[in-house]
Amino acid sequence: MYEHLKIEERGAVAVMTISAPKSLNALNSKILNEIGDYLGSFDCGRLRCLIVTGDGEKSFVAGADISEMAGLSAAEGEAFGKRGARVFRMLETLPVPVIAAVNGFALGGGCELAMACDIRICSDNAKFGQPEVGLGIIPGFSGTVRMARLIGMGMAKQLIYTGKAIRADEALRIGLVNAVVPQAELMDKAMEMAAQIAAQAPLAVRAAKECINAEWDMTADEAIACENHAFGECFSTADQKGGMRAFLDKSKYEFQGK
Ligand code: CO8
Numbered sequence: 631m632y633e634h635l636k637i638e639e640r641g642a643v644a645v646m647t648i649s650a651p652k653s654l655n656a657l658n659s660k661i662l663n664e665i666g667d668y669l670g671s672f673d674c675g676r677l678r679c680l681i682v683t684g685d686g687e688k689s690f691v692a693g694a695d696i697s698e699m700a701g702l703s704a705a706e707g708e709a710f711g712k713r714g715a716r717v718f719r720m721l722e723t724l725p726v727p728v729i730a731a732v733n734g735f736a737l738g739g740g741c742e743l744a745m746a747c748d749i750r751i752c753s754d755n756a757k758f759g760q761p762e763v764g765l766g767i768i769p770g771f772s773g774t775v776r777m778a779r780l781i782g783m784g785m786a787k788q789l790i791y792t793g794k795a796i797r798a799d800e801a802l803r804i805g806l807v808n809a810v811v812p813q814a815e816l817m818d819k820a821m822e823m824a825a826q827i828a829a830q831a832p833l834a835v836r837a838a839k840e841c842i843n844a845e846w847d848m849t850a851d852e853a854i855a856c857e858n859h860a861f862g863e864c865f866s867t868a869d870q871k872g873g874m875r876a877f878l879d880k881s882k883y884e885f886q887g888k
Contacts, residue, residue, distance in 0.1 A: 646668060656691065658695035662713050715771055738759075781805050
């Protein structure tokens with residue numbers, strides 16, 4: 631169905647593998663469109679977590695496709711950036727959590743893709759960086775927006791101004807990734823976390839994601855009010871009733887997503 635995406639479902643967890651081996655999974659317009667189409671059709675009722683990874687053991691995504699960008703005009707460059715930014719925003723606001731399983735190079739648009747995900751786990755051979763200034767451009771898929779928010783302005787400026795890539799252990803130290811594991815264990819670790827998320831009350835997980843995303847830009851008072859409202863809404867769900875009753879009865883309850 632897709633030329634550059636492999637989609638697999640394991641229970642309530644979906645795995646989207648970006649596959650363009652000849653260019654180390656670099657993102658061109660076709661791949662961005664395919665990701666957008668897939669996310670647009672994502673069944674958030676049935677599926678409770680998405681894992682994003684790259685094909686092979688060398689690269690997650692080695693950036694936007696430099697051969698496609700090389701001849702662009704300013705207007706075309708802006709349009710290309712907007713296309714990627716729109717798709718990455720779809721990922722960031724997907725109602726279910728998204729885990730990036732970073733299996734190698736996450737450079738430029740690849741690092742930006744990982745940062746648009748909720749959680750990043752990487753293999754020990756992973757490398758992260760924003761090398762754009764070495765190509766005469768800046769991060770164009772919202773890297774200047776997300777990196778400073780994720781790891782702080784000082785470190786984000788260092789990585790973006792120098793273009794220097796960092797290894798997995800350094801990415802862990804600065805909080806760019808949540809965990810580093812041996813390559814052979816990467817998908818198991820991502821699946822384990824995804825399964826744990828999928829076992830929770832889906833509407834509660836969704837509300838938590840919406841709150842965390844929305845509250846980022848709010849004043850403290852607005853953010854607290856936002857959480858208060860979403861917290862209250864949880865009490866109108868069957869899963870809150872069932873989950874709390876099961877705790878009190880010392881019984882088991884399967885969350886319904888209602
Ligand atoms: N675009 C296109 N082709 C690529 C890319 C890329 N980003 N990365 C690798 N490739 C291709 C190589 O050209 C090569 O092709 P070929 O076999 O035909 O020569 C093939 O993949 C294998 O790559 P290498 O031979 O270079 O493999 P190495 O192991 O020697 O090196 C590296 C791996 C270090 C990852 C190296 O390939 C590299 O430096 N790649 C470019 C990384 C980069 O600069 N990425 C950032 C690109 S800019 C960007 O992402 C901006 C995002 C926002 C855009 C907004 C647009 C307006």
